[in-house]
Amino acid sequence: QAVVTQEPSLTVSPGGTFTLTCGSSTGPVTSGHYPYWFQQKPGQAPRTLIDDTSNKQSWTPARFSGSLLGGKAALTVSGAQPEDEAEYYCMLSYSGAWVFGGGTKVTVL
Amino acid sequence: EVQLVESGGGLVQPGGSLRLSCVASGNDFSTYSMNWVRQAPGKGLEWVSYISRRSTTIYYADSVRGRFTISRDNAKNSLYLQMNSLGAEETAVYYCARAGFDYWGQGTLVTVSS
Numbered sequence A: 001q002a003v004v005t006q007e008p009s010l011t012v013s014p015g016g017t018f019t020l021t022c023g024s025s026t027g028p029v030t031s032g033h034y035p036y037w038f039q040q041k042p043g044q045a046p047r048t049l050i051d052d053t054s055n056k057q058s059w060t061p062a063r064f065s066g067s068l069l070g071g072k073a074a075l076t077v078s079g080a081q082p083e084d085e086a087e088y089y090c091m092l093s094y095s096g097a098w099v100f101g102g103g104t105k106v107t108v109l
Numbered sequence B: 001e002v003q004l005v006e007s008g009g010g011l012v013q014p015g016g017s018l019r020l021s022c023v024a025s026g027n028d029f030s031t032y033s034m035n036w037v038r039q040a041p042g043k044g045l046e047w048v049s050y051i052s053r054r055s056t057t058i059y060y061a062d063s064v065r066g067r068f069t070i071s072r073d074n075a076k077n078s079l080y081l082q083m084n085s086l087g088a089e090e091t092a093v094y095y096c097a098r099a100g101f102d103y104w105g106q107g108t109l110v111t112v113s114s
Helices: none
Strands: A004-006 A009-012 A017-024 A036-040 A047-051 A064-069 A072-078 A086-094 A097-100 A104-108 B004-007 B010-012 B018-024 B034-039 B045-051 B058-060 B068-073 B078-083 B092-098 B108-112
Touching: A004 A086, A009 A017, A017 A086, A017 A104, A047 A064, A072 A086, A086 B045, A097 B045, B004 B092, B018 B034, B018 B092, B018 B108, B034 B068, B034 B078, B045 B068, B045 B078, B058 B068
Parallel strands: A009 A104, B010 B108
Antiparallel strands: A004 A017, A017 A072, A036 A047, A036 A086, A064 A072, A086 A097, A086 A104, B004 B018, B018 B078, B034 B045, B034 B092, B045 B058, B068 B078, B092 B108
16 A cells, blocks of 8 residues: 655744645655645544645635645645644545545644 | 534444444435545544445455445435454544545544453
8 A cells, every 4th residue: 555655744933835745655646646635623523625636625725725746746835824733634546545644733833 | 515423433342343324414415425534543544445426336445454344325324334353553533524525524433442
């Protein structure tokens, strides 16, 4: 089974911009992996931010965007807000099965 | 808006079995596929299984294949996960999520312990 990798943690200042990445042990991440990005806060169920690389949900703030960058999927947040402090997970598709990354803990400080 | 409510979690001994349920609101349950995802305490998310609208396509994670069975009853707006031969490492909150992962339940806790 493939392994999906994410940065373990990141600290950003309020108003700052950050990018999280999502890599695959099988090679470059492509649109065919249909990358998803989720946000999870303590005690809550995950919430989808981005699907299919860059498609935002109706509730996804405009400051969040998804892309492919250097062979990885990427989530960029432009103008971080205190409420963006959370765990972020990416997920990739492998022929019908899904694999989550280990998550990135984002601290806004 | 779709609401998903899981149930069936609880304490089970190692090697035991448990059946989880997920009930969906609305009249269109039969029009979408479903997934189970789990999360061990303090750990990350792990996709468990997928079932298509009419149960014709089913996928499992390698870690559960052969022990877990996903099923659904569209007449009852319900999704199920039959879990057998449970190990302590499968202690987790189990979530159901609509295909597209746009709607999630709040999860049900399964504790595998003697």
